[in-house]
Amino acid sequence: MRYFIKLTAIVLIIGTLLPGSACKTTKNPTKMTDQNSALFPKGDRLPDSYFTGNAFLTPLIAKDKNNDFMMGSVTFEAGARTFWHSHPRGQVLIVTEGNGFYQEKGKTAQPIKKGDVVNIPENTEHWHGAAAKTKMVHIAITNYEGETNVVWLKSVSEEDYNAVNKQ
Amino acid sequence: MRYFIKLTAIVLIIGTLLPGSACKTTKNPTKMTDQNSALFPKGDRLPDSYFTGNAFLTPLIAKDKNNDFMMGSVTFEAGARTFWHSHPRGQVLIVTEGNGFYQEKGKTAQPIKKGDVVNIPENTEHWHGAAAKTKMVHIAITNYEGETNVVWLKSVSEEDYNAVNKQ
Numbered sequence: 001m002r003y004f005i006k007l008t009a010i011v012l013i014i015g016t017l018l019p020g021s022a023c024k025t026t027k028n029p030t031k032m033t034d035q036n037s038a039l040f041p042k043g044d045r046l047p048d049s050y051f052t053g054n055a056f057l058t059p060l061i062a063k064d065k066n067n068d069f070m071m072g073s074v075t076f077e078a079g080a081r082t083f084w085h086s087h088p089r090g091q092v093l094i095v096t097e098g099n100g101f102y103q104e105k106g107k108t109a110q111p112i113k114k115g116d117v118v119n120i121p122e123n124t125e126h127w128h129g130a131a132a133k134t135k136m137v138h139i140a141i142t143n144y145e146g147e148t149n150v151v152w153l154k155s156v157s158e159e160d161y162n163a164v165n166k167q
Numbered sequence: 168m169r170y171f172i173k174l175t176a177i178v179l180i181i182g183t184l185l186p187g188s189a190c191k192t193t194k195n196p197t198k199m200t201d202q203n204s205a206l207f208p209k210g211d212r213l214p215d216s217y218f219t220g221n222a223f224l225t226p227l228i229a230k231d232k233n234n235d236f237m238m239g240s241v242t243f244e245a246g247a248r249t250f251w252h253s254h255p256r257g258q259v260l261i262v263t264e265g266n267g268f269y270q271e272k273g274k275t276a277q278p279i280k281k282g283d284v285v286n287i288p289e290n291t292e293h294w295h296g297a298a299a300k301t302k303m304v305h306i307a308i309t310n311y312e313g314e315t316n317v318v319w320l321k322s323v324s325e326e327d328y329n330a331v332n333k334q
Binding site for chain 1: 231235263282285
């Protein structure tokens with residue numbers, strides 16, 4: 001997937017630009033350090049092939065010899081959400097801002113908000129995104145099974161999304 | 168280590184109290200959802216055997232079949248820091264509030280602030296904590312090598328800590 005390759009490249013580029021040190025630190029590139037500011041920049045827009053509405057990604061960690069996951073901050077503008085998808089080895093979401101939903105196939109959607117942590121099991125069809133009128137931002141820690149960490153499915157229909165927002 | 172066992176127990180207990188769902192969601196237990204509030208509660212005080220000053224832990228994820236790491240939010244009050252330590256398979260820090268330092272043995276301390284991500288390599292002696300006059304909060308994702316994820320060493324002396332704060 002092109003955007004996963006791109007985010008790996010971005011993280012590697014950031015890593016090589018840092019002063020010599022065994023550890024890699026991704027510095028907050030903006031001056032956004034006060035309590036009221038967003039934790040991370042919005043980043044690049046995510047593709048319409050996997051996301052409905054405007055969603056953005058700031059990559060934070062690429063899979064490496066210690067971290068068998070990728071990590072990024074995903075911003076969903078109001079109304080934006082992922083397509084249905086699953087992860088072969090699960091995913092952890094840390095909601096850092098706003099309000100949204102997490103829904104597993106066949107189950108009621110769960111409202112999620114800042115400070116919630118979602119531990120998504122392996123091979124479970126689900127979607128997540130912002131509420132219809134409120135943005136949502138989460139950090140996603142997505143585990144790898146070999147070289148794969150996601151299987152994309154169909155979009156979440158307007159009908160289903162609207163029903164969730166009315167529940 | 169008792170507090171690691173305790174945090175596992177806390178996370179498991181939280182998990183069993185949630186409505187039936189394959190996924191485990193740790194809900195923000197407070198009403199702290201607005202932009203200005205802390206992301207997570209402070210949690211329980213961490214032991215003086217590994218932390219200087221007042222540091223606290225809210226456990227978020229315990230190691231499980233998918234997540235080969237533990238994750239928690241650590242709050243360091245001003246002046247508080249870890250002892251020197253290392254991780255057999257590294258650790259990722261996400262600074263969510265305040266200002267502090269990360270220092271590897273033999274290297275200059277790096278100031279860290281909200282929005283910074285630190286990818287700590289394996290078997291590297293280091294410490295992290297708040298600045299002398301400002302608290303710091305970070306999420307820590309600590310990878311496991313078998314059943315171990317940390318090796319604790321000596322405390323960071325007042326002399327060394329003060330020197331870092333004056334640099």
